[in-house]
């Protein structure tokens with residue numbers, strides 16, 4: 001099992017904890033409490049690659065978006081292999097925070113960190129303030145941002161898919177398949193950690 005640190009970033013109330021709760025426990029609570037500081041969950045994900053199943057252990061770190069916790073964010077981003085950056089489609093102001101979250105992530109996470117921009121609460125159509133088109137314009141200055149993933153933790157739409165995309169990218173950026181035995185091992189190594197053959 002390969003373990004990766006995944007962090008969620010975004011302003012207060014954008015729906016970070018709700019996304020994690022839907023993914024890890026298939027649960028949604030309208031009265032969910034704000035996150036105090038930092039919280040943590042684990043979930044195993046199976047990814048298919050080259051006809052092989054690979055199990056990844058995602059260590060998912062949740063973060064309280066409230067201003068008073070901001071000083072905790074850089075150390076929290078330390079060593080993250082993937083970062084989900086959330087904005088709330090019912091709150092235009094939450095888009096403005098993105099640049100700051102991205103900067104701290106790029107300064108503190110792994111150099112090849114997988115970044116994904118997530119639009120939340122897409123079930124609340126009548127309250128929508130941010131169109132995906134507008135968000136896309138805003139994010140066009142990031143070369144890594146090819147698409148915005150549209151999610152609803154209430155309905156579950158695209159939640160599983162989001163984390164599967166993260167897992168696939170983690171695999172692609174961090175692991176290689178041994179040509180001799182078929183096991184996966186770090187792309188930083190020349191020799192397979194299972195059979196010892198040179199790759």
Ligand SMILES: Nc1nc2c(ncn2[C@@H]2O[C@H](COP(=O)(O)OP(=O)(O)OP(=O)(O)O)[C@@H](O)[C@H]2O)c(=O)[nH]1
Pocket residue numbers: 010011012013014015016017018019029030031032033034035036063064065066120121122123124151152153154155
């Ligand atoms: N309708 C709807 N409401 C949502 C969705 N996701 C979150 N919410 C609601 O939005 C509010 C904030 O959600 P949280 O998950 O606590 O947000 P957070 O980003 O973790 O907030 P902090 O911990 O304070 O940073 C709660 O009332 C949730 O029920 C969604 O997809 N649809």
Ligand SMILES: [Mg+2]
Pocket residue numbers: 016017018033034035062063064065
């Ligand atoms: Mg929270």
